Amino acid sequence: MTKKIAVLPGDGIGPEIVAEAIKILDRLKVDGLEVDIEYGLIGGAAYDETGTPLPEETLAISQAADAILLGAVGGYKWESLDISVRPEKGLLGIRSALNLFANLRPAILYPQLADASTLKPEVVAGLDLMIVRELTGGIYFGQPRGIRILENGEKEGFNTLVYRESEVRRIAKVAFDIARKRQGRVCSVDKANVLECTELWRETMIDMASNYDDIDLSHMYVDNAAMQLVRAPKQFDVMVTTNMFGDILSDCASMLTGSIGMLPSASLDENSKGMYEPIHGSAPDIAGQNIANPLATILSVAMMLRYTLNQADMADRIEKAVSTVLDQGLRTADIYSEGMTKVGTSEMGDAVVAAL
Numbered sequence: 001m002t003k004k005i006a007v008l009p010g011d012g013i014g015p016e017i018v019a020e021a022i023k024i025l026d027r028l029k030v031d032g033l034e035v036d037i038e039y040g041l042i043g044g045a046a047y048d049e050t051g052t053p054l055p056e057e058t059l060a061i062s063q064a065a066d067a068i069l070l071g072a073v074g075g076y077k078w079e080s081l082d083i084s085v086r087p088e089k090g091l092l093g094i095r096s097a098l099n100l101f102a103n104l105r106p107a108i109l110y111p112q113l114a115d116a117s118t119l120k121p122e123v124v125a126g127l128d129l130m131i132v133r134e135l136t137g138g139i140y141f142g143q144p145r146g147i148r149i150l151e152n153g154e155k156e157g158f159n160t161l162v163y164r165e166s167e168v169r170r171i172a173k174v175a176f177d178i179a180r181k182r183q184g185r186v187c188s189v190d191k192a193n194v195l196e197c198t199e200l201w202r203e204t205m206i207d208m209a210s211n212y213d214d215i216d217l218s219h220m221y222v223d224n225a226a227m228q229l230v231r232a233p234k235q236f237d238v239m240v241t242t243n244m245f246g247d248i249l250s251d252c253a254s255m256l257t258g259s260i261g262m263l264p265s266a267s268l269d270e271n272s273k274g275m276y277e278p279i280h281g282s283a284p285d286i287a288g289q290n291i292a293n294p295l296a297t298i299l300s301v302a303m304m305l306r307y308t309l310n311q312a313d314m315a316d317r318i319e320k321a322v323s324t325v326l327d328q329g330l331r332t333a334d335i336y337s338e339g340m341t342k343v344g345t346s347e348m349g350d351a352v353v354a355a356l
Ligand code: NAD
Pocket: 013, 017, 071, 072, 073, 074, 075, 076, 088, 091, 260, 261, 277, 278, 279, 280, 281, 282, 283, 284, 285, 286, 291, 292, 293, 294, 296, 334
């Protein structure tokens, strides 16, 4: 049956990198992949045209789709807008509206890029870590929030860190289920020594683990986790954590692999419907120059095929094709090292299509 994919290119480098991912889907269609693609506006591009970063129409297309492919949102142009209509609000809005509560962020170091990491090759070679980040709760969504003026005239900013037990249970389930298909180890990251909310997080994780005898659950405070990620990242198999901690730790983990431009992500609901996107932002500093790395977005298509469209073979083919172009020495500027061949965004996309 033909599957529907909503494609939301967004801002900055979004349209450039998404164009390369579409080349991959077009190539796979030749081999029998049955997908219909519908485009929608999101972020700053949507604000410019409709006055809102998440138009109703985009939401409707996304709700009707089996999967969503997103580029990135945001940029200097929209930074002074009121927070309620900033591009990032579109992204948070769609994640929340579609109940995409589980964010899967793999950090895999391709052996060909061991030199691109800022860490010593022996520390990172063979890294294969999955960060499972809670995506629709926690401090990014908690109420009350805002900036208020105190009696003495001073301004005070405030946000609320809040998690319900049921929210922790469902993200724990995702992490434990994924760990079962990997090495069976889950490290839950919290700040239970200081934040009551994450004390509950830890208690709930321990309770959930009683249903998973085969899983080895450990706990780590977020400050230590940040340190361990750069000291000895290979100790981790699956890491599960809150929205904000996961946001920060997954960017840190991405750098272990050499470039933020290499890492895909999936955000899933309870029925494995998903939104797929690179973990990086809209990179306004390099937008429009054909130098952005499209591989994270192309690998996001591989995740889409694996987790939502049930086409694991095609997902494997994309991942192998990416490995092949790296073997060929092709590198975008962000992963370039001496002796390699520097290519632009579109050349990299074409090379992956050729390798497919
Ligand atoms: P960023 O990820 O856009 O860029 C960080 C650095 O990495 C920049 O130097 C950029 O040039 C580089 N980079 C990012 N992606 C790259 C790629 N594919 N190839 C090569 N280099 C790449 O983060 P930022 O600069 O903090 O944010 C820029 C804008 O993106 C902001 O408006 C921010 O809010 C937004 N943002 C959006 C998302 C998203 O859409 N999911 C995520 C993070 C940030």
